[in-house]
Amino acid sequence: KAGVTQTPRYLIKTRGQQVTLSCxxxxxxxxxxxYQQTPGQGLQxxxxxxxxxxxxxxxxxxxxxxxxxxxxxxxxxxxxxELGDSALYLCASSRGEASGSPDTQYxxxxxxxxxx
Amino acid sequence: xxxVTQAQTEISVVEKEDVTLDxxxxxxxxxxxxxxxxxxxxxxxxxxxxxxxxxxxxxxSGRYSWNFQKSTCSFNFTITAxxxxxxxxxxxxxxxxxxxxxxxxxxxxxxxxxxS
Numbered sequence: 001k002a003g004v005t006q007t008p009r010y011l012i013k014t015r016g017q018q019v020t021l022s023c024x025x026x027x028x029x030x031x032x033x034x035y036q037q038t039p040g041q042g043l044q045x046x047x048x049x050x051x052x053x054x055x056x057x058x059x060x061x062x063x064x065x066x067x068x069x070x071x072x073x074x075x076x077x078x079x080x081x082e083l084g085d086s087a088l089y090l091c092a093s094s095r096g097e098a099s100g101s102p103d104t105q106y107x108x109x110x111x112x113x114x115x116x
Numbered sequence: 117x118x119x120v121t122q123a124q125t126e127i128s129v130v131e132k133e134d135v136t137l138d139x140x141x142x143x144x145x146x147x148x149x150x151x152x153x154x155x156x157x158x159x160x161x162x163x164x165x166x167x168x169x170x171x172x173x174x175x176x177s178g179r180y181s182w183n184f185q186k187s188t189c190s191f192n193f194t195i196t197a198x199x200x201x202x203x204x205x206x207x208x209x210x211x212x213x214x215x216x217x218x219x220x221x222x223x224x225x226x227x228x229x230x231x232s
Contacts, residue, residue, distance in 0.1 A: 043209075056218070
């Protein structure tokens, strides 16, 4: 089975711009989660999507948003970029259907975003 | 609130040495799940193990072993006869059993350097 894929792998933007990152989950997985990794804050949960609905959300400002399509692919958008948004953005997929039992999440290679 | 502490920021060992990575967690839930991930320089988080709070049996997988001590809220990871390829950042993570959904809370990570 192919793993989680993320595009693009690298991105350079300037402050004030917006950016869209894409994630394709493992075939058959219906849950996609996004995490931000920075040297200062470590790995932080952004949000999770399942069946095209946001199911969980972390403590990030509204500039961070996402969506999921009917084929489970997900996109994450960051508007009005700030220098502090420079990070590795990781996407993870899981089956997502078990109630009360977190699935194992499998991660993609990440998108490294640099904001200048 | 959930919290994961990996007190060891960086560990350096010589090849073939055994090394233990510590993980201490905090949670108010009685049902929770613990994970270890490895992040090599490529950036992708690689899943190593998933453990639920009701299963305190230690686990061994090849050169890897895990010691879960619920009484001390610890979930330590030991690599026996370390190899250069084990050099990576290792993350311990916690997920509480929610009705639905996945959300991982990560520790800060431990950088492991294995020298030949």
